[in-house]
Amino acid sequence: xxxxxxxxxxxxxxxxxxxxxxxxxxxxxxxxxxxxxxxxxxxxxxxxxxxxxxxxxxxxxxxxxxxxxxxxxxxxxxxxxxxxxxxxxxxxxxxxxxxxxxxxxxxxxxxxxxxxxxxxxxxxxxxxxxxxxxxxxxxxxxxxxxxxxxxxxxxxxxxxxxxxxxxxxxxxxxxxxxxxxxxxxxxxxxxxxxxxxxxxxxxxxxxxxxxxxxxxxxxxxxxxxxxxxxxxxxxxxxxxxxxxxxxxxxxxxxxxxxxxxxxxxxxxxxxxxxxxxxxxxxxxxxxxxxxxxxxxxxxxxxxxxxxxxxxxxxxxxxxxxxxxxxxxxxxxxxxxxxxxxxxxxxxxxxxxxxxxxxxxxxxxxxxxxxxxxxxxxxxxxxxxxxxxxxxxxxxxx
Amino acid sequence: xxxxxxxxxxxxxxxxxxxxxxxxxxxxxxxxxxxxxxxxxxxxxxxxxxxxxxxxxxxxxxxxxxxxxxxxxxxxxxxxxxxxxxxxxxxxxxxxxxxxxxxxxxxxxxxxxxxxxxxxxxxxxxxxxxxxxxxxxxxxxxxxxxxxxxxxxxxxxxxxxxxxxxxxxxxxxxxxxxxxxxxxxxxxxxxxxxxxxxxxxxxxxxxxxxxxxxxxxxxxxxxxxxxxxxxxxxxxxxxxxxxxxxxxxxxxx
Numbered sequence: 001x002x003x004x005x006x007x008x009x010x011x012x013x014x015x016x017x018x019x020x021x022x023x024x025x026x027x028x029x030x031x032x033x034x035x036x037x038x039x040x041x042x043x044x045x046x047x048x049x050x051x052x053x054x055x056x057x058x059x060x061x062x063x064x065x066x067x068x069x070x071x072x073x074x075x076x077x078x079x080x081x082x083x084x085x086x087x088x089x090x091x092x093x094x095x096x097x098x099x100x101x102x103x104x105x106x107x108x109x110x111x112x113x114x115x116x117x118x119x120x121x122x123x124x125x126x127x128x129x130x131x132x133x134x135x136x137x138x139x140x141x142x143x144x145x146x147x148x149x150x151x152x153x154x155x156x157x158x159x160x161x162x163x164x165x166x167x168x169x170x171x172x173x174x175x176x177x178x179x180x181x182x183x184x185x186x187x188x189x190x191x192x193x194x195x196x197x198x199x200x201x202x203x204x205x206x207x208x209x210x211x212x213x214x215x216x217x218x219x220x221x222x223x224x225x226x227x228x229x230x231x232x233x234x235x236x237x238x239x240x241x242x243x244x245x246x247x248x249x250x251x252x253x254x255x256x257x258x259x260x261x262x263x264x265x266x267x268x269x270x271x272x273x274x275x276x277x278x279x280x281x282x283x284x285x286x287x288x289x290x291x292x293x294x295x296x297x298x299x300x301x302x303x304x305x306x307x308x309x310x311x312x313x314x315x316x317x318x319x320x321x322x323x324x325x326x327x328x329x330x331x332x333x334x335x336x337x338x339x340x341x342x343x344x345x346x347x348x349x350x351x352x353x354x355x356x357x358x359x360x361x362x363x364x365x366x367x368x369x370x371x372x373x374x375x376x377x378x379x380x381x382x383x384x385x386x387x388x389x390x391x392x393x394x395x396x397x
Numbered sequence: 398x399x400x401x402x403x404x405x406x407x408x409x410x411x412x413x414x415x416x417x418x419x420x421x422x423x424x425x426x427x428x429x430x431x432x433x434x435x436x437x438x439x440x441x442x443x444x445x446x447x448x449x450x451x452x453x454x455x456x457x458x459x460x461x462x463x464x465x466x467x468x469x470x471x472x473x474x475x476x477x478x479x480x481x482x483x484x485x486x487x488x489x490x491x492x493x494x495x496x497x498x499x500x501x502x503x504x505x506x507x508x509x510x511x512x513x514x515x516x517x518x519x520x521x522x523x524x525x526x527x528x529x530x531x532x533x534x535x536x537x538x539x540x541x542x543x544x545x546x547x548x549x550x551x552x553x554x555x556x557x558x559x560x561x562x563x564x565x566x567x568x569x570x571x572x573x574x575x576x577x578x579x580x581x582x583x584x585x586x587x588x589x590x591x592x593x594x595x596x597x598x599x600x601x602x603x604x605x606x607x608x609x610x611x612x613x614x615x616x617x618x619x620x621x622x623x624x625x626x627x628x629x630x631x632x633x634x635x636x637x638x639x640x641x642x643x644x645x646x647x648x649x650x
Contacts, residue, residue: 005508016496307492310453311554312481312509314474390453394492 010324014332024293025333027286028373032337032366033344034279039362040345042272044355046265053261059221060124060257061090061230063238066250074242074251075214077205082241083217089230092220094121097204097213103197105157105168105177112153114170114197116204117218124220127198132164132179140200145207147175150196151183168197173207175199227256283366286333287373294326294381305385306393319386326378327371334370338363399462400561400593401427401450406459408445408616419445420456421616427562427595432588434604435597437613444566446613447597451486451564452479464561481509485555489567491547493539493554499526500535503554510558525553529583545576552583562593569603578637581606582630606630 014021063083065073080095087093097116102109121127122134135146147168154163163177184193205212221230235254242251255263298305305318341363345356408420420442427433437443448454449461452468453476461468464483471479485506486492493502503522510518526532529549539547548568555563565584569577585606588594596607604610605628612620 009508303492304494307494308505308509309477310451310480310486310492311506312477314477314509316474317477317509391448394453394488 006320006324007328009321010328013321013325014329020293021329024290025329025336027289028283028330028333028370029286029337029340031279031283031286032334032370033341034282035276035366035369036338036341036358036362037344037348037356038275038279039272040341040356040358041348041354042268042275043357043359044349045268046272047357048355049265049268050261053257053264059091059224059227060260061219061221061227061234062255062260063217063219063234064253064255065215066253073213073215075217076212077201077214079238079241080214080217083219083234083237086237087219087230087233089221089226089233090219091222092120092123094118094124094218095201095214096121096216096218097201097209098215099204099209101170101197101208103153103157103168103170105163105166106161108157110153110156112150112195112197114199114204114208116199116201116208118201121198121218124218127184128182129179130182131162132177134179135198135200140202143203143206144200145173145175145203146178146200148179148181148198149177150181150198151194152192153195153197154180170197170199170208231256280369283369283373287330287377290326290330290374291377291381294322294378295384297325298322298381298385301385302388302393302396305388306390306396309388309390310394315386318388319382322382322385323375323378326382327374330370330374330378331367334367337370338367398429399426400429400464401425401595402462403449404460404462406446406449406456406461408442408449408454409457419616420449423459423616423618425611425618427593429593430588430591432584432594432606432608433596434607434610435595435613436599436601436604436610438599440615441613442616443597443613445616447564447566447595450595451484452476477509478511481506482512482558483561485552485558485560485563487548487551487555487563487565487568489570491539491544491551491571493547493550495539498536498538499531499542499550499553502539502550503557505554506558522553522557525557526550528556529553543576544572545579548572548576548580549583552580552587556587556592562595563587565594565596567598568596569598569600575634575637575641577603578630578634582634585630 063075063079065075077095080093083090084093094117099114100111101114102111103114115121118140119134119136122129127134129148130151132148134148135144138144139146147170149157149163157163157168158166163180166177168175168177181194181196181198186192199208219230219234221227231254235250238252238254239250244250308318308321342358345358348354349356403423403425406420406423406425407418410417410419423446435443435446445454449456452463452471456469459469463479466479468476468479480486494505500519500522503525504518507518507521523532523535526535529552531546531549531553534542534546537546539550542550552563563584568584569580572580581603584594584596588608594607596603598604605624605626607624608627609621609623611618
């Protein structure tokens with residue numbers, strides 16, 4: 001018996017029970033489809049996070065306090081000054097402090113994030129001003145009470161008006177609005193990047209935050225080729241600035257763009273794996289459905305098995321027949337599931353603007369998994385069929 | 398030359414603590430071209446004998462030479478191959494694959510052929526169906542055929558590999574008189590053309606169309622006689638039709 005004949009016979013037998021075959025495959029269809037779609041949505045959002053971080057600026061380097069309690073942060077303005085004067089690979093540098101604050105302006109107020117930064121920050125993070133202008137180094141040294149509003153904040157406080165020149169209060173301190181930022185939209189994780197107010201760093205430190213600590217230092221490296229050198233140099237300068245001896249653990253983290261992307265996409269990666277695992281369970285449930293139907297089918301077709309044996313089918317022939325039926329069922333289910341997943345991903349991207357990324361490796365893996373499910377869950381019923389005694393099978397009513 | 402040689406065949410079943418002796422020592426020779434009826438009441442062991450003859454079951458003791466080959470030591474796979482190559486089965490309940498065309502049913506033994514002579518399966522199956530008078534109904538499914546036609550498909554299936562003998566188990570058991578006569582007439586045709594047939598039946602009327610009647614009782618052969626006045630099924634069928642036409646006419650007028 002050739003493979004071609006076996007497959008033809010199996011397909012014929014599957015087609016003999018179209019409705020049942022379809023319902024049996026449905027488990028696999030849903031399983032394969034959900035695995036692919038879950039992974040597609042996950043990798044789509046990861047891809048978007050990457051793009052957004054890349055759009056944050058090029059050749060980005062950051063110094064951050066180590067993860068842990070806030071008290072562990074030992075970064076101060078002197079670090080920024082030392083880096084600015086000593087580091088040779090940097091094209092721009094800015095210290096940064098962040099706080100959440102109520103901002104009062106016009107006739108209303110809005111709770112938002114306030115960033116204390118230096119003018120270079122706009123270059124590093126690629127922020128543009130749509131209206132008015134960014135504050136300058138002079139504002140910085142004069143500790144001017146000027147602010148640049150993100151688009152969201154501007155729209156909330158001054159709907160339909162030009163905020164430039166208007167005055168606002170951040171907590172209790174009055175500021176004058178000098179500019180409005182061009183919109184950057186939301187991040188891959190749904191945070192609104194435009195929900196922000198930027199003020200000069202020195203002003204923020206003196207008026208808004210209670211301590212004199214810097215929360216992060218943002219830097220641009222002159223060229224992508226020099227990222228490693230720049231990172232090493234920044235680390236060395238920071239160690240010197242913090243008077244760390246050889247082998248002493250650093251009390252700061254230097255991160256490049258790659259690492260920032262990794263940190264940012266970690267959550268979504270975990271979520272993707274979790275969702276894919278849940279979808280994988282549904283694939284296994286689909287496999288159990290196949291086993292169930294194949295067992296029913298073996299009982300129902302006992303007589304057929306007897307007939308086949310009486311005309312000379314060996315046990316192996318019967319085993320292969322039932323096995324190939326379940327494998328073809330699950331492969332067909334897998335194929336339909338893949339097509340459905342492609343369609344669904346396309347619809348999600350097109351009509352619901354959810355980013356999706358269908359990778360060929362996931363398709364191949366789920367097709368392979370579907371076949372494996374067919375073999376695994378088809379084997380027991382097939383063996384049961386093959387081990388029937390011809391006399392009893394023929395007599396079965 | 399003997400196609401079937403049974404020597405000292407015994408078949409015992411163990412059911413719980415009881416040993417059932419279905420066949421208790423049996424010798425039998427069947428030569429090429431014979432048409433044998435095996436008769437006996439239920440429990441006489443004729444079904445067990447049929448299973449052994451059909452290589453569906455192995456004797457507890459004794460040897461079975463089929464076409465010169467000792468079969469009682471064969472493996473399950475070898476048994477399957479013997480059934481495929483040497484034996485053509487015809488059952489009481491037809492045992493056709495449902496929802497499968499007559500042609501595909503007849504092709505089935507060729508599907509499991511391991512000798513490599515299956516290149517023209519479709520043609521051979523069609524030819525076998527033509528020989529049993531169903532050349533026009535190749536694509537009919539069993540539920541579109543009468544009982545007699547279904548049994549003819551089964552006979553075509555039994556014939557398609559030109560087996561050493563045909564083993565028929567109550568082939569007319571599910572058929573009315575007319576269809577039974579048609580089937581017996583077909584068997585007689587095949588036998589006239591040299592085909593060996595072994596048929597299990599409990600109807601003396603049907604056995605009368607064979608050439609030799611073996612009677613069994615309690616797991617042994619009690620008589621083995623040639624049929625003296627062999628009936629011709631074709632003639633009986635013609636007469637039956639005449640009578641029926643007459644009866645139908647009488648009813649109509």
